[in-house]
Amino acid sequence: MKFLQHIRSKSRLKNGDEAQIYDYHAPTTRSPNNINRSGRDLTSRLPLKLLTAVLSNICPHALDDNYSSLEESMRDGGCMLCDMRDLAQCALVSRRFLVATQTILYHNVRIDPVHYCEREVDLADKRKRKSFFERNGEPVDAPKQRVEQFSRTVRDNQSLAIQVEFLKMPYMTRETCIADLARTVSVLPNLKYVDLPDGIYSDDRSCTTLKQELEARCPDLRKMKYIHGAERSFALLSQSRPWQNLEILELSRLQVEPNTLVSVLASFPALHELSLEDSPAIDDSVFQHDALPPAFPPITKLILQNTPGITASGFEAYLTRPETREVLTHLVLLDTGVLPSELHRILVASPYLRSLRISQMIQRAFSPSTVPPLASRSLETFRFEIESPSASPQDLQPPSESYYQYLSSSILAGNFPSLVSLYALSTSLPDLLLPPPAAPFANSKPPSFGLRQRLMLYTKSIPEHDWYLTVISPPTSTNRRGSATATRPISFYNGSTQLGPQWGHKARDSVIVGNGFGGFLAVPSEDGPRPSSSGGHKHKHSWSKSSRGWMG
Numbered sequence: 001m002k003f004l005q006h007i008r009s010k011s012r013l014k015n016g017d018e019a020q021i022y023d024y025h026a027p028t029t030r031s032p033n034n035i036n037r038s039g040r041d042l043t044s045r046l047p048l049k050l051l052t053a054v055l056s057n058i059c060p061h062a063l064d065d066n067y068s069s070l071e072e073s074m075r076d077g078g079c080m081l082c083d084m085r086d087l088a089q090c091a092l093v094s095r096r097f098l099v100a101t102q103t104i105l106y107h108n109v110r111i112d113p114v115h116y117c118e119r120e121v122d123l124a125d126k127r128k129r130k131s132f133f134e135r136n137g138e139p140v141d142a143p144k145q146r147v148e149q150f151s152r153t154v155r156d157n158q159s160l161a162i163q164v165e166f167l168k169m170p171y172m173t174r175e176t177c178i179a180d181l182a183r184t185v186s187v188l189p190n191l192k193y194v195d196l197p198d199g200i201y202s203d204d205r206s207c208t209t210l211k212q213e214l215e216a217r218c219p220d221l222r223k224m225k226y227i228h229g230a231e232r233s234f235a236l237l238s239q240s241r242p243w244q245n246l247e248i249l250e251l252s253r254l255q256v257e258p259n260t261l262v263s264v265l266a267s268f269p270a271l272h273e274l275s276l277e278d279s280p281a282i283d284d285s286v287f288q289h290d291a292l293p294p295a296f297p298p299i300t301k302l303i304l305q306n307t308p309g310i311t312a313s314g315f316e317a318y319l320t321r322p323e324t325r326e327v328l329t330h331l332v333l334l335d336t337g338v339l340p341s342e343l344h345r346i347l348v349a350s351p352y353l354r355s356l357r358i359s360q361m362i363q364r365a366f367s368p369s370t371v372p373p374l375a376s377r378s379l380e381t382f383r384f385e386i387e388s389p390s391a392s393p394q395d396l397q398p399p400s401e402s403y404y405q406y407l408s409s410s411i412l413a414g415n416f417p418s419l420v421s422l423y424a425l426s427t428s429l430p431d432l433l434l435p436p437p438a439a440p441f442a443n444s445k446p447p448s449f450g451l452r453q454r455l456m457l458y459t460k461s462i463p464e465h466d467w468y469l470t471v472i473s474p475p476t477s478t479n480r481r482g483s484a485t486a487t488r489p490i491s492f493y494n495g496s497t498q499l500g501p502q503w504g505h506k507a508r509d510s511v512i513v514g515n516g517f518g519g520f521l522a523v524p525s526e527d528g529p530r531p532s533s534s535g536g537h538k539h540k541h542s543w544s545k546s547s548r549g550w551m552g
Contacts, residue, residue, distance in 0.1 A: 041094065043094075043096070043097075044094075044096065048096065048099065048100060051096065051097070051100045052100040052103055052104060055087065055090055055097070055100050055101060055104060056104050058083060058086050058087045058090065059080075059083040059084055059086070059087040059104060059105070060075070060078075060083070061073075061075055061080050061083065061108065061110060062084075062087075062104045062105065062107055062108045063104075063107075063108070064108055064166075065108070065165075065166070067192075067193045067222055067223040067247075067248055069168065069171075069195050070110060070111075070112070070168040070169060070170055070171075070195055071170075071171065073168065078116070079115050079116040079117040079119070080110055080112050080116065081112050081114075081115050081116075082115060082117055082119065084105065084110075087101055087104060087105060088101065088105065102160060102163065103163060106160050106163040106164050107163060107164070107165055107166065108165065108166040108168075109150065109164055109166065109167050109168070110168050110169075111143050111146045111147055111150065111167075111168070111169040111170070111173065112143075112170070113142065113143050113170045113173070114142075124139065127139050127140040127142060143169060143170055143172075143173040144173060144176070144177055144180075147169060147173060147177050147180050147181070147184070148177075148180055150184065151180050151183055151184040154184060154187050154188065155183070155184075155187050158187070161187045161188055161189075162188075162189060162190055163190070164188045164190065164191060165190055165191060165192045165193070166191075166192060166193050166194075167184070167185075167188070167191065167193070167194040167195065168193075168194075168195050169195050171195075174195050174196060174197050175197045175198070178197055178199075178206060178207060178209075178210055179209075181194075181196075181197075181210060182209050182210040182213050185210070185213050185214060185217060185218055186213045186217045187217070188217070188218060189217060189218065189219070189220070190220055191218045191220065191221065192220055192221065192222045193221070193222055193223055194214075194218075194221075196210070196214075197210075200214075201225045201226055201227045201230060202227050202228065202229035202230050203229055203230040203232070203233050204229075211233075214242075215240070215242040215243075216242075218243075219242065219243060219244070219245070220243075220245050221242075221243045221245070221246060222243075222245060222246060222247045222248065223246070223247065223248040223249075223250075224243065224246060224248075224249060224250075225249075225250040225251075225252070226249075226250070226251050226252070226254060227251075227252045227253055227254070228252070228253035228254060228255065230254070231254055231255055231256055234251075234254060234256065234260075234264060235256065235260050235264065237264045237267060238260075238263045238264045238266075238267045241267050243268070244268070244269060244270065245270050246268045246270060246271055247270055247271060247272055247273060248271075248272075248273040248274075248275075249265070249268065249271055249273070249274055249275070250275040250277070251274075251275065251276050251277065251279065252275075252277040252278055253277070253278045253279070254279060255281060256281070257281070258281070258282060258283065258285045258286045261282065261286055262286055262294055262295065262296055263294050265294075265296065265297050266294030266295065266296075266297055267294075268297070271297055271299070272299060272300040272301065272327075273299070273300060273301040273302075273303075274299050274301070274302055274303070275303040275305075276303065276304050276305070276307055277303075277305040277306060277307075278305065278306045278307075279306070279307050280306070280307070280308060280309060281309070282307055282309055282310065283309030283310060283314070284309065284310060284311055284313060284314025284317070285314075286310075286314075287310075287314045287315065287317050287318035288314075288317060289317070289318075289321060295321075296318060296324075298321075298323050298324045298327040298328070299324070299327065299328060300327055300328065300329055300330065301329070301330035301331075301332075302328065302330070302331055302332070303332040303334075304332065304333055304334065304336050305332070305334040305335065305336075306334065306335045306336075307335075307336050307337070308335070308336065308337045309337060310336050310337050310338065311336075311337035311338060311342075312337075312338045312339070312342040312343075312345045312346060315338065315345075315346055315349065316345055316346075316349050319346075319349040319350055320349070325349065325350060325351070325352070326352055327352075328350050328352065328353060329352055329353060329354045329355065330353075330354065330355040330356075331346070331350070331353060331355070331356050331357070332356075332357045333356075333357065333358045333359070333360075334357070334358075334359045335359065335360065335361070336360075338358070339360070340358060340360055340362065340384075340386055340403050341366050341371050341403075343358060343374060344371065344372050344373065344374050344375070347374060347375060347376045347379070348375070350376075351376075351377070351378060352378055353376060353378055353379055354378055354379060354380045354381065355379075355380065355381040355382075356376075356379055356381070356382055356383070357382075357383035357385070357423075358383070358384060358385065358386075359383075359385040359386075359387075360385075360386055360387070361387050361388070361389075362386060362387070362388050362399055362400060362403070363388065363389070363399065364399050365399040365400075365401075365402035365403075366402055366403070366406075367402075368402065368405060368406035368409060371406070373406075373409065373410040373413055373415055374406070374407065374410040374415060374416075375410065375415035375416070376415070376416060376418075377416075377417055377418060378418055379416055379418060379419055380418050380419065380420050380421070381420065381421045381422075382416070382419060382421070382422050382423070383422075383423040383424075384403075384404075384407055384422070384423065384424050385423065385424065385425045385463070386400045386403045386404070386424075386425065386426075387400060387425055387463075388400040400425070400426065401426065401428065404424060404426040404428065404429050404432065405432060407424070407429070408429060408432035408433050411433060411451070412433065412451075414451075414452075417452050419451075419455060420453070420454075420455065420456060421455075421456045421458070422455060422456070422457050422458070423458045423459075423467070424457070424458070424459050425459070425460060425461070425462070425463065426459060426461075427459055427460070427461050427468075429457065429459055430457060430459060430470045430472070433451075433455075433457065433472055434472065451472065451473075451474040452474055453474065454471060454472070454473045454474070455471070455472045455473075456469065456470075456471060457469070457470040457471070457472055458470075
């Protein structure tokens with residue numbers, strides 16, 4: 001019987017699908033043009049650094065060195081797991097390829113939950129634990145298995161463990177695999193960033209071992225966060241000093257004294273980004289600098305949210321020091337004690353500020369004539385988000401409009417020569433920034449315009465809406481008939497319908513183009529020919545047909 005089965009199996013291989021599979025795996029003859037006659041590996045001449053740079057294009061996310069979580073550092077397009085698989089297969093080419101690929105793979109380790117491609121459909125079905133009685137079995141926790149495999153790999157191979165600098169994983173995985181994560185970080189001495197469970201920020205007992213491993217085994221950590229419940233461990237940082245290279249620190253709802261906050265911040269010499277959120281106990285005393293140290297350290301990016309105790313006077317005292325004034329470039333003020341009418345004091349005291357955001361709820365309007373205008377020669381991005389309660393029908397305009405008139409007058413005066421992007425919670429600001437056109441054939445001097453470069457203006461009525469883009473270009477001077485006239489700035493803005501770029505080609509853009517004489521040029525739509533006036537009743541019907549595409 002075995003002899004007959006053997007003959008039968010050979011007959012099947014002659015024809016059919018199995019024969020194709022057999023021929024596919026059989027060695028094939030190569031074309032003479034594809035044969036490397038020298039028999040040498042041409043990539044062996046490449047330096048290892050150059051070879052690593054070439055192979056890094058296979059897995060682009062491995063070069064991501066930001067301190068963001070896995071969910072915040074997602075890339076549009078491509079599958080990260082497939083890229084890692086392709087790069088791992090390159091390690092089988094030679095030993096030099098193995099060294100180069102390991103350097104890339106273990107620099108930024110991402111444990112993604114699923115494949116972001118069509119392979120996930122087949123793999124999700126294979127991961128289920130099926131049986132004869134249960135066809136729809138429970139799926140296997142793939143991210144958890146990857147964490148366990150990665151932990152076993154770095155614990156067995158110290159040469160790979162010292163290459164890991166970033167470790168990112170999904171939220172549910174870092175919340176359920178705390179023990180595996182603690183064993184993993186204990187062998188990663190060069191770790192700079194790791195996705196941690198929320199319990200470690202509030203000194204939860206389930207994360208005590210993990211936090212002790214981070215303080216003892218990961219001295220190069222660059223980002224940490226403390227929230228309500230971790231006041232005791234936060235106060236001990238000034239004595240233990242576990243992370244001297246810490247760059248980013250986030251504090252939320254901490255109930256600590258201002259002296260404790262300043263002493264802890266001064267213990268981090270490399271700190272350049274600080275976030276204070278929901279800290280009503282913090283006031284201007286943290287910025288007061290006495291003769292004796294410590295003092296509030298110089299910060300490059302400072303984020304203050306819901307800190308009513310910090311006012312403009314405290315900021316001015318902080319920015320009087322040259323080492324702080326020259327370092328601060330990004331400032332965020334969300335519901336603080338700094339009033340919008342006092343913002344000019346902050347801009348004057350910070351000459352190197354490039355990005356500023358202020359968000360405030362106001363109750364009454366103010367007179368811009370009694371306040372100096374806003375001015376900054378270095379500001380590039382300005383988010384001016386001033387809100388007011390819903391105005392009653394009897395009011396002509398909400399109180400917040402007086403602040404936007406104050407902002408527009410400052411911009412038109414030429415006080416922001418470097419401004420590129422402007423965000424505002426006002427739909428009337430584009431009209432305020434567009435000066436009226438000059439009268440045709442007028443001999444009067446055209447009105448001055450404060451913009452020197454194109455301004456990207458983003459507006460919306462309430463915070464829940466999407467941003468509407470308005471592009472405002474500075475006017476251009478033209479010489480025609482011996483007189484110089486200025487054209488009105490170009491604006492891609494529709495004041496009646498507030499249509500933004502998210503509408504695509506479904507709506508027309510409002511384009512205002514000057515013709516050099518104070519008038520405007522009509523720009524036809526690309527969907528159809530420009531309608532022309534009918535010369536009589538003869539062409540009236542044809543004009544209406546051609547205008548349907550243009551008029552929408």
